[in-house]
Amino acid sequence: MRKNWFTLFIITLCRITPLLAQPALKPFPQHVRYFAGTIKPDRISQNQLDNKVRDFYTEWKTRFIKNIPGKRESFVWFENIAKKQCVSEGQGYGMIIVALMAGFDRSAKETYDNLFRYYRSHPSRRSNYLMAWAQYANGKNADNTSAADGDMDIAYSLLLADKQWGSNGGINYQAEARAMIDAIMQYEINHKTWSVLLSDALDAESKDYFDMRSSDFMPAHFKAFYTATKDARWTRVINATYQLFANMQENYSPDAGLLPDFIVHINKKAKPAPPDFLESPYDGFYNYNACRVPWRIATDYLLSGDIRAKAIAGKINSWIRETTSNNTYNLSAGYTLAGNDIKGRYFEALSFVAPFGVSAMVDKKNQPWLNKVWDYLTAFKMKDYDYYDNSIKLLDMIILSGNYWRPANV
DSSP, rough: HHHHHHHHHHHHHHHHHHHSOOOOOSSOOOOOSSSSOOOOSSSSOOHHHHHHHHHHHHHHHHHHHOOOSSSSSSEOOOTTTTGGEEEEEHHHHHHHHHHBBBBBTTTTTHHHHHHHHHHSSSOOOOOOOOBOOOOOOSOSSSSOOOOOHHHHHHHHHHHHHHHHHSSSSOOOOHHHHHEEEEHHHSSSSTTTTOBOSTTTOOOSSSSSTEEEEEEGOOHHHHHHHHHHHHOOOHHHHHHHHHHHHHHHHHHHHTOOOOOOEEEETTTTOOOEOTSSSOOOTTTTTBOOOOOOOHHHHHHHHHOOOOOOOOOOHHHHHHHHHHTTTTTTTGGSSSSTTTBBBBOOOSSOOHHHHHHHHHTTTTTTHHHHHHHHHHHHHHHHHHSSSSSSHHHHHHHHHHHHOOOOOOTOOO
């Protein structure tokens, strides 16, 4: 009996020791000071903001983090949509979320490492450091090509993990991040236009080589990649794409400031993609990809104060407040670039609502609107939405509450 109790004690000690030895160095909540003049929801207290995030994270993790039986691997559940259990986009969302929620979530490091091991177990064909974009319910890859957005989020999460737990344990997060960032630059960046490629499957001879998904532009990520690698090419990507977005707003959406899901012919005269370019009849509209643009762009202003980000977000903010009459119940799930509702889209989609909240943070004049968006966003229940809406909602709630930080000095 003594031996059994002693054995149990040792096993238990081994399980908890890593948690004790590697506490979160930047535990949630962080209450980050964003760039001067930016705002957060102020109708409720900071503690109430934090608690909303804590509660929603607990629900989200329970529903969407799935462990593989018999393996130390986990994935963000895609809810078996189109028979897929996971997509790299969701894996990236999850890895950023878990790294930011460490401290509140005492098992965050174990969860993160399991998510990391799943990503590494599903490489793309061209690089072991890029993730195959989707896996079926049997765990096999849908194909062996990548999706740039998922890879960029995973790489950013690795930089966060290095700052959260250090890189002296079983996984060298910093080395993994740098290797992944180098692979992204090699295989997912167009070195002629310095735009983001749709996938690592494309090369200079591909018909889609000069096309991009607007939501793949993540300037705050790219600035962290530059800091981590000192690769000046990331600055070229940032500058070229900010200029591209400014031109697209001016030429195709001067009133609303909206970007299309896909942009084509970047090497000649960039323009919105035609219908059914890749995903839907709305590929040239502000649809389920481009809805993330206000969040991705505004985040750069919050963290760095880049005036180009504020200019782009500011146009969108002015338009969305005017077109809704400052009433969140008038938000639609998709718009033409002229700012008109897509017919039949008069319903709530959190993947559209949440990014409008983040973009509102760039200017004090948006304070009443921001408060309304926060209240509207947080009132919806998780059970009524899928992985995409709920994951974007949670990521943006972390930003909105003032708890999103950059891995500076990597």
